[in-house]
Amino acid sequence: MHLDLTPEDERFREEVRDWLVDNIPKGRAPTGRYDFREFDMNWQKTMYAGGWAGISWPKEYGGRGLSTIEQIIWYEEGAKAGAPDEGCAFVGLNHGGPTLIANASEAQKSFHLPKILKGESVWCQGFSEPGSGSDLASLSTRAEIDGDELVINGSKIWTSYAQVADYQELLVRTDPEARKHGGITWVICDMKAPGITIRAVPMANGNEGHLNQVFYDDVRLPITNVVGEINGGWKVAMSTLSFERGTAFTARQIRLAKMVDDLVDRAKTKTGPSGKATFANEEIGRRLSKLRAETVALRGMTFLAVAKNVRRDQPGPDGSMLKMMVSRLGKEAQQIARQLMGNDILIMGHETYEHFYSFANSVGGGTDEIQHNIVAERVLGLPKSY
Numbered sequence: 001m002h003l004d005l006t007p008e009d010e011r012f013r014e015e016v017r018d019w020l021v022d023n024i025p026k027g028r029a030p031t032g033r034y035d036f037r038e039f040d041m042n043w044q045k046t047m048y049a050g051g052w053a054g055i056s057w058p059k060e061y062g063g064r065g066l067s068t069i070e071q072i073i074w075y076e077e078g079a080k081a082g083a084p085d086e087g088c089a090f091v092g093l094n095h096g097g098p099t100l101i102a103n104a105s106e107a108q109k110s111f112h113l114p115k116i117l118k119g120e121s122v123w124c125q126g127f128s129e130p131g132s133g134s135d136l137a138s139l140s141t142r143a144e145i146d147g148d149e150l151v152i153n154g155s156k157i158w159t160s161y162a163q164v165a166d167y168q169e170l171l172v173r174t175d176p177e178a179r180k181h182g183g184i185t186w187v188i189c190d191m192k193a194p195g196i197t198i199r200a201v202p203m204a205n206g207n208e209g210h211l212n213q214v215f216y217d218d219v220r221l222p223i224t225n226v227v228g229e230i231n232g233g234w235k236v237a238m239s240t241l242s243f244e245r246g247t248a249f250t251a252r253q254i255r256l257a258k259m260v261d262d263l264v265d266r267a268k269t270k271t272g273p274s275g276k277a278t279f280a281n282e283e284i285g286r287r288l289s290k291l292r293a294e295t296v297a298l299r300g301m302t303f304l305a306v307a308k309n310v311r312r313d314q315p316g317p318d319g320s321m322l323k324m325m326v327s328r329l330g331k332e333a334q335q336i337a338r339q340l341m342g343n344d345i346l347i348m349g350h351e352t353y354e355h356f357y358s359f360a361n362s363v364g365g366g367t368d369e370i371q372h373n374i375v376a377e378r379v380l381g382l383p384k385s386y
Ligand SMILES: Cc1cc2nc3c(=O)[nH]c(=O)nc-3n(C[C@H](O)[C@H](O)[C@H](O)COP(=O)(O)OP(=O)(O)OC[C@H]3O[C@@H](n4cnc5c(N)ncnc54)[C@H](O)[C@@H]3O)c2cc1C
Pocket: 124, 125, 126, 127, 128, 129, 130, 131, 132, 133, 134, 135, 157, 158, 159, 160, 161, 360, 361, 363, 364, 365, 366, 367, 368, 369, 370, 373
């Protein structure tokens, strides 16, 4: 494995840097329940027009067909230049699209993938239910087959961005008699279908535009929307989660590394009560140094995961280690930021939002405890715990 980038990679980096300077939108996405969609989609459209959407996606669906290394370079330069994150394009780009690439029919791929890349459709994820989170296979949202349609009844919760989404990765139970994991189907849900009701779930960080509960009352979806086999959805869902836990966190960990560098700069210039730079405060200095070392280690682990993923068609269970580490280091970075900011953190702004959100990262996409179990059993090969 080579850790040095090739001269072509470095040329690619220059190209990215130049393009970003001229094209990054000014300001942040508006907050609120709906307005951010236009901002996020405009940024996606700009990237597509510039040839920067879907860097590692296949060319036939509108991507660039390049390697994950180039995708990482793009994220690194984006973080350095302060490019917006994917916002509500996150699910489509990071696990909806990749799940379709790995599992969908040709018709599904050629309809949906270009729309995601062109910023024409937003996806959300309908996996968790009020009674099924960590134990996802216990889900009970029911789909009955009626001719060439599925009729859906039930409810999903914690559905990020449902209120602005066009499509959903929806898990339903098609065979209640089958073994727990056996009777589940992964289906593309049109979020404008009659019978869908969306209610906001307010968040402690003041963001009212993110989480929802979704209700399905006799929602009819064509059977052609099923991805993979009817009752074979567990395998497709595991593929979705491997992308969600494996590669979707790459951009986040790169933004985290940038944040740690910014914290080091801030600690060097900000003075504490003694008049010395905060970095000279032994405790902050020690914590920041450790955090910096760990983010560098995380980068190394990410490159290792990328190298392994080249040899398999989707990320393996070791992605859970990256997810856990990003969540833990993200929380530590926010704790240090809070110490440096003092009471300013109480002014509800972007930094306060990020501070609160750092806790959510240990839950969304599967909790840290569940990731520990996956690493113990499937990476280290330890016996199952009962
Ligand atoms: C910000 C955010 C965004 C989200 N977005 C989405 C989304 O878009 N779509 C979606 O479908 N879901 C989404 N979720 C839901 C998320 O996937 C679930 O919250 C998560 O899987 C945990 O499920 P739960 O909340 O039902 O908790 P539970 O499963 O009830 O867990 C409660 C506690 O018990 C622990 N626990 C449970 N089982 C075990 C075990 N076997 N071993 C050890 N500990 C265990 C858990 O770690 C946790 O601490 C989101 C969550 C958050 C916070």
